[in-house]
Amino acid sequence: MVADKEKILKISGLSAAYEDANVINSVSLDVYKGEVLCIVGESGSGKSTLIKAICADNSVSVEEGSITYKDKVVTDLKAREVQKLLGCEIGLIQQNPWGAFNPIRRIDVQFKETFRSHGKFFHAERIKEIFEVLGLKDPDKILKMRPYELSGGMSQRIAIAAAFVLNPKLLLCDEITSALDVTIAMQVMQQLMELKKQQETTIIMVTHNLGLAKCIADRIAIMYEGKIVECAEASDILKDPQDEYTKRLISDVPRLRAI
Amino acid sequence: MKKKKLKAKIIILSVLALLLLLMTCFAGLVAKNDPNATSAAAIRTAPCADYPFGTDNLGRCVFSRVLYGGRTTITATFFLVAVSFAAGTLIGMICGYHGGIIDGILMRIADIMLAFPQMVVAIAVAGILGGGMKGAMIALGITMWVSFARLARSHTFSLKKEAFIKAALIAGKGDIYIIIVHILPNLLAPVLTNALTQIGTTMIGLSGLSFLGLGVVPPTAEWGSMISEGRAYIQIAPWAVLYPALATLITIIIFNCLGDAVMDYREA
Numbered sequence: 001m002v003a004d005k006e007k008i009l010k011i012s013g014l015s016a017a018y019e020d021a022n023v024i025n026s027v028s029l030d031v032y033k034g035e036v037l038c039i040v041g042e043s044g045s046g047k048s049t050l051i052k053a054i055c056a057d058n059s060v061s062v063e064e065g066s067i068t069y070k071d072k073v074v075t076d077l078k079a080r081e082v083q084k085l086l087g088c089e090i091g092l093i094q095q096n097p098w099g100a101f102n103p104i105r106r107i108d109v110q111f112k113e114t115f116r117s118h119g120k121f122f123h124a125e126r127i128k129e130i131f132e133v134l135g136l137k138d139p140d141k142i143l144k145m146r147p148y149e150l151s152g153g154m155s156q157r158i159a160i161a162a163a164f165v166l167n168p169k170l171l172l173c174d175e176i177t178s179a180l181d182v183t184i185a186m187q188v189m190q191q192l193m194e195l196k197k198q199q200e201t202t203i204i205m206v207t208h209n210l211g212l213a214k215c216i217a218d219r220i221a222i223m224y225e226g227k228i229v230e231c232a233e234a235s236d237i238l239k240d241p242q243d244e245y246t247k248r249l250i251s252d253v254p255r256l257r258a259i
Numbered sequence: 260m261k262k263k264k265l266k267a268k269i270i271i272l273s274v275l276a277l278l279l280l281l282m283t284c285f286a287g288l289v290a291k292n293d294p295n296a297t298s299a300a301a302i303r304t305a306p307c308a309d310y311p312f313g314t315d316n317l318g319r320c321v322f323s324r325v326l327y328g329g330r331t332t333i334t335a336t337f338f339l340v341a342v343s344f345a346a347g348t349l350i351g352m353i354c355g356y357h358g359g360i361i362d363g364i365l366m367r368i369a370d371i372m373l374a375f376p377q378m379v380v381a382i383a384v385a386g387i388l389g390g391g392m393k394g395a396m397i398a399l400g401i402t403m404w405v406s407f408a409r410l411a412r413s414h415t416f417s418l419k420k421e422a423f424i425k426a427a428l429i430a431g432k433g434d435i436y437i438i439i440v441h442i443l444p445n446l447l448a449p450v451l452t453n454a455l456t457q458i459g460t461t462m463i464g465l466s467g468l469s470f471l472g473l474g475v476v477p478p479t480a481e482w483g484s485m486i487s488e489g490r491a492y493i494q495i496a497p498w499a500v501l502y503p504a505l506a507t508l509i510t511i512i513i514f515n516c517l518g519d520a521v522m523d524y525r526e527a
Contacts, residue, residue: 055429083431099422102441110423117430 005032008170008202009054013065016053023049025226026065031170036196036203038213038234040249041223047206050223051174054204055092056082069170087118091168091201095175097156101147107158108143114162123165130161133198134191153184157191164195171196173205177212189216210253214238222246265524272517279510283329292320294327294480303496313498315489321499325506328480331392333510336461339396339403344454347407352438352446354408355415366412369405377402381464385473392475395468399461410453414446452525456518459511466507482507 009031016024023046031037041047052060054067056074067074069085077085086092094100101110115122124143131139134157147155156176163171173192177185193216196203207213213220214234221231222245230243241247282289292310298318306313312321354362372380381398388394418424418441427437468474469483477484482503489499 080431083429086429094422096422100426102423102445104444105441113427113430117427117432 005034007031008033008070009204010068011050011054011065012068014050014053014062014067015064016049016060016062018049018060022063023060023226024053027223027226027228028065029221029228029231031202031204033169033202034200035218036193036205036216038205038207038217038220039223039228040207040210040213040220042208042249045223046226047208047223048174051092051172051204051206054172055086055090087114087168088120088166089169091163091166091171093156093159093163093171093173093176095178097152097159097179098147100155100159100162103148104146106144106146111143111162111165114165118166120166126165127161130164130195133195134161135187136161153180153188156180156188160188160192160195164199164201167199168201170202170204173203175206175208178208185212210238210249222249262524262527265520265527268520269517269524272513272520275513276517279329279513280333283326283333286323286326286330290320290323290326292323294319294323295478296320303492303499305496306498312502313496315485315496315499316492321485321502324480324485325482325502328482328485328503329506329510331475331479331481332462332465332483332507335392335396335465336458339400339461339465340454340457343400343403343457344407344450347404348411348443348446348450350404351408351411352415352442355412356419356434356438356442362412365408369408372402372405375402378464378467381468382471382473385468390473390476392465392479392481395465395474398468398473399464403457403461406453406457407450410450411446414449415442418442418445448525452518452522455521456515458518459515462507462511462514 007030009029011027011029011031014024014027015022027046027050029037039047039050049060053062054074056077056079062075066076069090072081072085074082074085101107111127112122127143128139131142136142136154136157142150142154142158147158150158156179160176176192177188180188189212192203195201205213205216217234219232220234220237222229222237222243224245230237230241230246232242237246238250241250296319298314301310301314301318303316304310304314304318310320310322312325315321315324350365354365377399380402381395384398384401385394388397424437424441427441465474466481466483466486469481470487472484472487475481475484477488485503486500486507489496489503493500
């Protein structure tokens with residue numbers, strides 16, 4: 001299923017570091033158009049750093065290897081060119097739903113800024129369309145609110161909407177549901193998948209929740225101590241894990257057994 | 260519930276503060292007598308119908324002088340707080356936003372200012388600059404901006420790490436735009452609260468300098484200098500000291516309580 005698909009992102013031999021500590025060691029990974037790839041691993045395994053490296057965050061320095069988006073080598077691009085890529089081509093949703101917006105500016109003003117700073121015109125209909133899929137009722141009222149008035153789940157949905165209004169081809173999600181409670185997290189995830197189907201977005205989802213990965217992923221990559229230890233189709237990896245660490249990870253997932 | 264009570268407290272105190280400001284602004288309407296007119300016939304008169312607060316050593320109406328003096332004190336205080344607020348916040352935001360060497364230099368200067376007791380620096384500077392309200396204000400302002408700068412700096416530091424600031428940076432927004440549109444509105448609330456609590460302290464500072472003869476030039480009415488003048492004959496005419504002192508006390512209490520109430524309200 002995957003072999004005949006077009007590659008959208010290619011990471012080859014990537015090593016990246018924060019100021020002094022090497023966090024990622026020669027990671028190679030291909031992402032195909034239209035798939036959902038989950039990167040699973042424990043805290044400190046380098047998942048988030050990988051995401052930061054892909055969007056050329058300046059706190060992460062790439063030591064070796066390259067990241068190629070379509071035909072552009074992201075790791076060689078100048079800051080200005082990366083700027084053009086981010087937002088319109090590569091979107092990012094982060095863990096903390098409150099940090100994404102200026103807490104005391106109205107949502108519609110911030111959406112206007114989102115459009116304008118990426119060279120697009122404000123398009124209220126598109127926002128409403130996306131809000132509807134995300135289950136945000138009464139968009140006019142929400143757009144007039146300020147982020148500090150919203151709950152975490154709502155803020156995160158609006159952050160998702162803000163990423164989608166620019167119609168990115170590749171969406172990076174960094175632990176987007178870990179700050180939400182389980183039921184809301186599931187809801188948000190389903191709505192995200194709905195949007196993905198509509199907009200034909202490719203998603204790289206970083207999570208430490210294997211159960212979640214199982215529900216949504218086409219492929220799963222397991223990360224441990226800065227390396228990708230295993231990467232395969234979701235069903236294969238869960239049924240027949242090859243790596244020792246993966247086996248341990250799967251056996252550690254708490255199960256709810258029917259009595 | 261607690262919030263409601265605090266809100267009521269803030270409203271009452273604000274009304275009182277407003278009343279005070281109106282009284283001093285429209286001093287001419289309330290006080291009949293000229294604050295600077297001396298009268299040989301009415302030296303050290305006890306409070307009566309003509310002179311509600313009595314008269315001082317030169318026969319000047321204490322009531323008029325308290326009201327007009329309030330104008331001097333309050334205007335100078337507000338002006339000084341506003342200027343320190345603007346300068347301190349700006350410096351703090353620049354330090355917090357840029358970090359590095361600019362931050363290092365400006366914050367070390369701030370540390371030097373904090374190393375001396377505020378009043379000692381103020382007396383020294385006011386002494387060098389000579390008397391006059393301008394000198395006294397510069398003397399106090401020299402140390403006052405520090406508290407605003409430190410507050411603004413620490414808030415800018417934590418705001419800078421927020422995702423929305425990073426997003427604005429990635430989207431190619433300029434530093435000035437980010438500081439004005441994103442950072443300033445978000446730190447305005449704590450810094451303004453600080454400004455409110457500084458009003459009382461500044462008033463004490465200004466009156467204190469005037470009391471020591473480093474503030475206003477006579478015969479301009481000012482609470483501190485009135486207390487200082489009246490001190491000499493306090494046993495004969497206690498009202499000449501009592502009323503300006505009472506006015507200072509009430510004003511400072513109102514503004515301090517208001518500042519505290521607003522701070523509590525923000526934290527509640």
